[in-house]
Amino acid sequence: MTFEPGYKIGAYTIVRLLGQGGMGAVYEVEHEQLGVRYALKAFTAQDGYVDVLKKKFLAEGKVLARLRDPHLIRVFDLAIDDATGVPYFVMDIITYKDGTPHTLDDVELDDLEEDYIFDWFDDLCKALDYIHSQGIVHRDIKLGNVLLREDKHVMLSDFGVSRIFGAGLSREVNVTRTIVSDGKTESKLIMGTEGYMAPEVLQGHDATPAADVYSLGVMFFHLLTGIWYEPGSKALQLLDSFKYRWREILPRMLSSNPNERPLPLSGLPQQLRPLESPEETAPTKVMHKKLRLDFLKRHWLVVTSVAVFVLVATVAVLMLLPKGKDILPPSQDNFSEIFSSEGVFQFQEDDE
Numbered sequence: 001m002t003f004e005p006g007y008k009i010g011a012y013t014i015v016r017l018l019g020q021g022g023m024g025a026v027y028e029v030e031h032e033q034l035g036v037r038y039a040l041k042a043f044t045a046q047d048g049y050v051d052v053l054k055k056k057f058l059a060e061g062k063v064l065a066r067l068r069d070p071h072l073i074r075v076f077d078l079a080i081d082d083a084t085g086v087p088y089f090v091m092d093i094i095t096y097k098d099g100t101p102h103t104l105d106d107v108e109l110d111d112l113e114e115d116y117i118f119d120w121f122d123d124l125c126k127a128l129d130y131i132h133s134q135g136i137v138h139r140d141i142k143l144g145n146v147l148l149r150e151d152k153h154v155m156l157s158d159f160g161v162s163r164i165f166g167a168g169l170s171r172e173v174n175v176t177r178t179i180v181s182d183g184k185t186e187s188k189l190i191m192g193t194e195g196y197m198a199p200e201v202l203q204g205h206d207a208t209p210a211a212d213v214y215s216l217g218v219m220f221f222h223l224l225t226g227i228w229y230e231p232g233s234k235a236l237q238l239l240d241s242f243k244y245r246w247r248e249i250l251p252r253m254l255s256s257n258p259n260e261r262p263l264p265l266s267g268l269p270q271q272l273r274p275l276e277s278p279e280e281t282a283p284t285k286v287m288h289k290k291l292r293l294d295f296l297k298r299h300w301l302v303v304t305s306v307a308v309f310v311l312v313a314t315v316a317v318l319m320l321l322p323k324g325k326d327i328l329p330p331s332q333d334n335f336s337e338i339f340s341s342e343g344v345f346q347f348q349e350d351d352e
Helices: 052-067 115-131 209-225 234-241 244-253 268-270 288-320
Strands: 012-020 024-031 035-041 074-081 087-091 146-148 154-156 179-181 188-190
Touching: 012 035, 024 154, 035 052, 052 074, 052 087, 115 154, 115 268, 209 234, 209 244, 234 244, 244 268
Parallel strands: none
Antiparallel strands: 012 024, 024 035, 035 087, 074 087, 146 154, 179 188
16 A cells, blocks of 8 residues: 555645655655654565564564664654555655765665775674664665765664664564464565575574674675675685775675674774775775776686686597487586676765
8 A cells, every 4th residue: 555645644734755665665755834844764665574574564664762872763653554454654854965865775786985885884893783783683674775974974763673672672572483474384585685694594594693794794895896796606715805904894794603793893993994005095995996907807717717627628528428428518607797787876065
């Protein structure tokens, strides 16, 4: 269900739809008496897990209402629409200079100053340390859940699949486990976003703060290189190209062993800072296309050699097979991710 502009829900009037996810739609609304604009998130899920997800949606509102941090969205109202029975909560609206909300998923990253990425890392380390101290695991750290403010700092949003592990809050907010069974087919619903989730979560273990650390590592590896991280990837070598010491930090965050990931996060930004020298502290830009091209140049001989070996081996096998026997062709690795680079929102520099 979606609400049209002009629809009145509680004390708020719908202005426009800002975005929609798997569990809720976010609208810009105006308070009838105050004339102030806010963001309103309404529950929209309609699948077989609707009861579980509705419980999580209400829990998200209760969790956010208790949190107070400059890099977290502030929630101050939670209710159910009388006419439709749809639950909703109201929060501060975060927009960029053009008056529209933007996430890091919208930002054109090529040629972006590395200093901005460091600042975002610092902001999110502080936010995650705070929520972890409150007994909460976010479980869905990704580009689309990080809002960009006018001052170019960021705020963490969307706690819809967060997990409460602290005893104090768990008595007040009823949040289901990381893995949910439907009770019939024993199928499991794992909360999070594919590609960002830690290996242990994919294996069915409960999410811990270390799982958020892994997801944060995946996100910043992509911000810096334009490549999505895969365990064991040689693309980690690309981190040697930067001013900040990402090569020392991100591999630890991306460890397959949750016990090896750094916690708390608050000390990591200081460890990232470059050595004090004019050359290393000069502003640098993230140039994804150049990074990927350099990476391919360094490894093209290895790739070519492997391809030739596979071709020779295939011919040899074919010559040894009896005539008339069919075999399947060997599978091919897909290198398209190395060349992909998307972005629809041009990051604005301050006017001097």
